[in-house]
Amino acid sequence: MSNKFAKFRNWLAGDYDPLKNVLDTDETVSDSREEIKKENRKIISEVDAEGSTRRLEKAEQRGFDLVYRVIAIVSCLLLIGVLLFTVALLPRYGVENPESTTVVKRYVESGLQETGAINIVAGIILDYRAFDTLGESHVLFTALICVTILLRADSKNLRTKYEDFYTIKQVKYHDLNKDKIINRVGMILVPCIFVFGIYVLLNGQNGPGGGFSGGSVMGAGLIIGTAAFGYEKMDRFISTKTAMWITFISLAFYSFAKGYVFFTGANGLDNHIPKGIPGAILSGGLILPLDIAVGMVVACTMYGFYNLFRRGRT
Amino acid sequence: MALTDVVKIILLVLLVVCAIAVNFTKTLLQAVIVFMSYSSVMCIIWVLMESPDLAITEAAVGAGISGVLFLLTLRRIRSEDDRREEERRASGKSDKDEPDGGKFESR
Amino acid sequence: MTNSFITNFPLFTIVLSLFSGPLCYMLKRRMARYWTIGLECGLIAMVSAVLWYTMTTGSSFTYVMGEFPAPWGNEIRAGVLEALIALVFLLVMLSSVIGGSKYIDIDIDESKINLYYTLINLMTAALMAMVWTNDIFTGYVFLEILTLTSCGILIVREIGRTTLAAVRYMIMNLLGSGLFLLGVVLLYDVTGNLLMVPMQEEIAKLITNSQNMMAITMGLGILTIGLCIKSGLFPFHYWMPDTYGWATPTSGAVLSSLVSKCYIFLLFKIYYRVIGIEVFEQLPIRNILLVLGLMGMVAGSVSAMRANNINRMVAFSSAAQIGYIYMGIGIGGKVGYTAAMFHVMAHAVTKSTLFLTTPRLSDVSGGSLLFRNLQGSGIRDRAAGVYFSVASLSMIGIPIFAGFSSKLLFAEAAVDSGSMTKMVLVMIALALSSMLNAIYFIRTMIRIYQPDTTGIRVSAKRVSYQIPMIILTVMNLALGLFSWYFAGMIEQGLSMFG
Incomplete structure (x- = not known):
């Protein structure tokens, strides 16, 4: 006592x-x-x-x-x-600035008819100026490759002895996934985070959201899931090979889909992609599939970063 | 001045304070936490500027993921130093242990 | 807009290289290498077709990316100058990848070789996109890809020095990218467009009305400083020797010959198409670039003389040659820009030869790069010695080789510039730097050919090494012997560039 x-x-x-x-x-x-x-x-x-x-x-x-x-x-x-x-000395924010508003006028006035997306920002980044977004997704992928080169355990950097840095001193550190609080809270939170992430992703063209936002939320969900459930369970859900294939297919799909659109657009052909009814999920032409592709790349990249930092392999 | 203007000015000043404070913290852990709070303030500013896409992304990436990655890095450089110390003590090597003092300068 | 299928080729070069990035991530080591080499050959064929097409039609063509024309959608544009520069870049990239392939296998861990080829493919995509782009923000996006891939191909060789050098390189490059983005943002704020030709019209209107001059000046200035940091102009060149000195030879060749030149080409394109060449000729920024270029020429050569390691010497001479190009932009006038673009090509070819021969010279000297150990290495490995000598003579400026033609063009530009001080300064700097170049390159050549009876002899000749060296040497001689033809092509390209 x-x-x-x-x-x-x-x-x-x-x-x-x-x-x-x-x-x-x-x-x-x-x-x-x-x-x-x-x-x-x-x-x-x-x-x-x-x-x-x-x-x-x-x-x-x-x-x-x-x-x-x-x-x-x-x-x-x-x-x-x-x-x-x-x-x-710059002109004031919000007022008629800059002098020439030809570009912005067309985006705001005819954005809905031409792209089929209520969210004009998604229309701009994935339809009017889709080439830049193609480059940006590859920037994410390049960052993942550079971090892989630096941190992945191989014979030269001799980190293969330690699977997870929590066991470095052979001292029993506090395993996060055995902790009851984190485990239970994770069981409730992680599915909610995933559902929210998928909602933001799928509604990219009808409301705020889109590929990058939804993908980051899903990536955060994957990270919390790993912390809450441990690596064995998470590797059954998404393994290294799965993440690799998802990234490759998404990026390849983006390159070729947009390549097809650029090719037909430049040569004056019709690209036969339906615009759909604005407000429905399946609308906006190619915006929804591209959103999904970008979201997958972002989620897998974030998860890959976490794994590389923590255990030395994706 | 409307209330939103006052709030915006306070948040912008808070941004500058966070940016300067990162340099003056005593430990790196505190610096990472100030960085995460910087991202959170930025997220609120995006909402006040009517761009919710950016707010969601900033919250998830800035305050969440990059903070976690920083903390993992801190964890890792501590552990690496410990491991190197242990190996060095265990094998009894000295610091400059090359055959010709490194004057060969190979490729 | 015409109906030829060749107008689609610039798009294909970009999309195929971007696709090859993730593809090589999935492939194994050998398939990744063969795919990269095959892709490069295919791209060379496509870009040659574009060059032939633009030369015969005599005008550049604009390719609309998607259904929306400029200024609402994105565009790429191809003319003679872009196609020529893209062709030279692709040939140098192909030669570097084949020529350094033995060292890729030695230096890099087995499991990461396919990642290296991924980065090479993404770098090719970024180079192509920055050459063909007609939009300043697309230029920024692919500039980011170029920055990240160039840091990646440095880190991949995992010795302590390369990681340290790569961190320094990354910090300088990120600073440059940040400043470039600030400049783009300021220019976008006052013009409201991101495509280059509409921006030029807006800026012309703003300058005649004299409004927002501060924003335009600051935007242009910050953008220039950003790109100068990234390409290695005089006060910002200190990251160069560490970076190139310890990288695997392919990385060193690609970084020094292609990446810096691509930034300079983007800067030149911005001056030509966003600001407009008539406005640019009146800005004082030209004189600043000229002075910094002259100082870089001399300072780089002086630092190179003091180096005791052959890779550092070659890297410092890189800093000097970048100074030449900026001097050409600073002199101005048709001949000045022609000289600068000609030197971009000549230096790309020469510097990659140097970086691909030095490791072979060091291999026969027991693996050391210090000068005192390299004695006689040209006799032990005859092929490497010959190619090194050819490249050195080109750098000094001996006739027949490309270096002489570019120095001649620079002198012509100085005489044509019409200003007495510029002509005198440029002539003095040209003479001084040629003399300094001669000092350290001839010293190296003498040293590698001094007979030394100790040391191993190399008798095996790798065909895979000879072919890229022969390609580079032939390009060098072609640029030297037929310089009037290439200068004519560049002038034709410049007339349709604006």
């Missing part, structure tokens, strides 16, 4: 941390910027000074630091001042 109250009294007095051996906090390694700067400088000097003689003496190094800081602050302030001055 007195044991429990002793613990409570200790905690009240600030001596005892009830979460000490339960969560992943590790007090021996500090988080502070000074330590990190020192370690970084050590690592950088090790890499740089392999084989080359020491270039700067200590005093020179300190002088260089001082000059560097002064120049950095001065350049930042200069850039801030110049940009503020420029923006102050």
Whole structure:
């Protein structure tokens, strides 16, 4: 009896941390910027000074630091001042600006008839200026490839010893998916997040939303699902191969569908894609399939980032 | 000035404060949290500017996913340093352990 | 608008390369390589057809992407200059991929080689799109792809130095992209269009009424600084030697020859089509670019002389050559722009040859890149020595080779510029930098041909290495010997560029 109250009294007095051996906090390694700067400088000097003689003496190094800081602050302030001055002289937001509104007028007035989408933004990014969105989805894919190259475990970067970084010290860390609170809350929340994400995705052309928004929400749902349920269950739902195939098919579909539309449009042919009734789910011509493709790419990319950061493979 | 204007000005000032505060935090964990709050403020500003698409995306990506990725990175660089220290202590190697002091400068 | 099927080819180049990215992600290593090489050959055939078509019809054609014409939809445009530059880029890319394929297998982990080819394909798509684009925001989107892929092909070789160099490269490039986007946003705010030709009309109207001048000036200035950071103009070139010095040879060749030139080409296109060349000739930004280019020429060569590692020397000389191109844009006039574009092609060909021969020279010297260990490597590996010498002579500016023709064109442009100070400055800088180039390149050539009885001899000759080197050397000689023909093509292209 007195044991429990002793613990409570200790905690009240600030001596005892009830979460000490339960969560992943590790007090021996500090988080502070000074330590990190020192370690970084050590690592950088090790890499740089392999084989080359020491270039700067200590005093020179300190002088260089001082000059560097002064120049950095001065350049930042200069850039801030110049940009503020420029923006102050720009024409006012919302009024008849810019002078020529030919482009915006047509988007607003005939956007609904020409694209079939109530959400004009979705019409613009996936119909009028679809080429830019094609590039943007490939930007996401490129980022995923670069992160894969950097972080995926292979024979050269010797990270194959550790499947998941929670087991690095062979200390039993707090497995998130065995925690009852996160598991139960996840069971309720994750399906709701997925349903919301699919709703935002499918209603891209009728209301706010679209490929990027819906895809990000679904990606966030996948991440929370992994945290709540663990890797074994999640790998049965979406495995590495599935994610790869989904990304490839979505991007290929986007390239060829839009390539077909550009080809027929430029040569004056008719592309036989029905516009549908505005307001229905199946409307807007190609906007719905492209939204789904973009959403899939975004979701798989976000999930891929999380996996690469956490366990070293997608 | 209408109420929305006052709210907009407060939020914009809060943005600048967050951006400057990221530099002056004591630990990196605090910096990541300030970054996530920056994204949340940005999300509200998008809503006030009548673009809900951007608000949903900013909330999911900025405050959610990129914050999580930052925290995972922090976790990982701590663990990597610990592992390297342990290996070094275990095998008893010194820092500069190359045969010719690295003067060969190979490709 | 005509009915020829060839007008669809620019679209096909972009879409096929974009599709090949995810495709190579799914393929295995060998199939990815064959697919990439096959795709490049196909693209070369298509772009040659476009070049022939635009030369015979004598005008550029605009290709509407979708059903909506400009300024509501997107457009790409192909003329003689774009097709010629795209052709040179594709040939250099093909040669770099084939020529460095042995080192791709050595340097990169087995499981990531297909990812490398993914990045190469996406980079090809980005280069093609930035060459053909007629819209400033499409230029930005594909500029992002180019930035990310160029960082990716650096990181893929996992030694400590490349990761550090890639992080520095990424930070500088992201700063440049951010500034470019700020400039685009400012210009969009005052003109209301994103396609280049309607923007030019709006800017002309605004300048005659003298309103929003601050926004236009600042937009243009910030955009220029962004692209100058990314391409490596004089004060911003310090990330270059680390980046190119330790990358796998294909990456070094592609980055130094193609990526920087693509940014300069985009900047040049913006000056020609968004601002308008008559307005540009009156802006003081030209003189700033000229001065920075001249300083870059001299500073790059001085830093190259002090390098003790052959890859760093070649990388610093890259910074000097970028200075040449900016000097050409700064001189202005028809001949100046022709000289700048000619040097873009000449340098692309020469620099990739250099980056593909240095690893072979170091291979026969026990793997070291330091000068004192490279003695006699030209005798031990005759092929690499010959190609290195050809490229060095071209960089110095010996007649027959491409470097001489471009220096001659620069001198002609300086004389034609009409301003005495410009002519004197440019001539002095040309002479000084040629002399400095000669110092460090001839020193290297002498060193690699000095007899050294120790060291291994290489007797096996890889056909897959000879073919791309022969392609590059033939292009070099063609640009040198038939420079009047190529200069004529560039002038024809410039007349339809605006």
